Amino acid sequence: MTNADFEKIVDTSDEWIITRTGIKERRIADNSITTSDMSVAACRQAMDMAGCSNDEIELLITGTVTPDYRLPSNACVVQEKMGLPNAAAFDILAACAGFLGGLSIAQSYIETGKYKKILVVGVEKLSSFTNYKDRNTCVLFGDAAGAVVLEASEESSGIISTFVKSDGRYRTLLWSEIGGSLHPHQQGVDPLGRDKIMMNGSDVFKVAVREMANAAARVIKDAGLTSSDIALFIPHQANIRIMEALAKRLHISMDRVFKNIDRYGNTSAASVPLALDEANRQGRIKPGDHIVMVAFGGGLIWGSALVKW
Secondary structure: HHHHHHOOOOOOHHHHHHHHHHHEEEEOOOOOOOHHHHHHHHHHHHHHOOOOHHOOEEEEEEEEEOOOOOOOOOOHHHHHOOOOOEEEEEEOOHHHHHHHHHHHHHHHHHHOOOOOOEEEEEEEHHHHHHOOOOOOHHHHHHHEEEEEEEEEOOOEEEEEEEEEEEOOHHHHEEOOOOOOOOOOOOOOOOOOOOOOOOEHHHHHHHHHHHHHHHHHHHHHOOOOOOHHOOOOOEEOOOOOOHHHHHHHHHOOOOOHHOOHHHHHHOHHHHHHHHHHHHHHHHOOOOOOEEEEEEEEEEEEEHHHHHHOO
16 A cells, blocks of 8 residues: 555555655455464465474463454464464463564473473554544555564573563553443444554653663663674564664664665564564665664563574
8 A cells, every 4th residue: 555545545655644644555465365474474485484383382472452353362363273283372462562572481481491482473454444534644554464483492592681561551542442441342443443553653752762762772782782783673563763763863874774664664573583583684774783672562562582593
């Protein structure tokens, strides 16, 4: 869905969208495609790359705010569709930080010896949750899925450090008011769009830049490194201005920041694994490189991970 498509449905322009967000187009899933369908496609690619069989997966963690159903979890639906007989499966609801939250949980499970091979998925069908009458939010979001296989290893490469933090005082800056137990869905559509994504963009921007910078600095420090040791930064693809402000705060040049927001928009929990996969396939990451992934989303919640490739 291009910016020209949005010019036909809301009061906006290609120049306005690109200048303020850096987005030129985004992918929108067909009505017949579900969040679990996208999850399965990403999981299968990750497992093929890892040379991993269905029987080997012991845990499946899915980060999403757009599951197929309120009950059961998206992870359980994916488990059934893929046929993962030996896996536990659950979702985490951490919005755009969902993938990194899942990564942190998986790291802990592996380090304790509880599980040896874990699938972590970040997936969103945000088109099912977007108010296409709100020009300030509808131009931002796209649909996507990304997945990784984590396994125990004696090598020095892998996840070195992770960090996750939240502050619920900011929860109404990025939220959906209707649909939970406090304000259940009623018949008909809410005319104010309160059952869709609502966001206070300017305030989110301020907190996002500050806390993503803090989170990135935290994992770098915990690993005994400095920002100059990081070969590539992979931030949540929310807004090009946020990424530029983040780079400035961390004193890094934009050529060390991976960007694909122009083609996909903000895909929430799928954003970081989608960018990680593209960076890998494009040869932007080499063995031995240190990379930092960082994300920020509704809650508000943010997280980071430092990986030695």
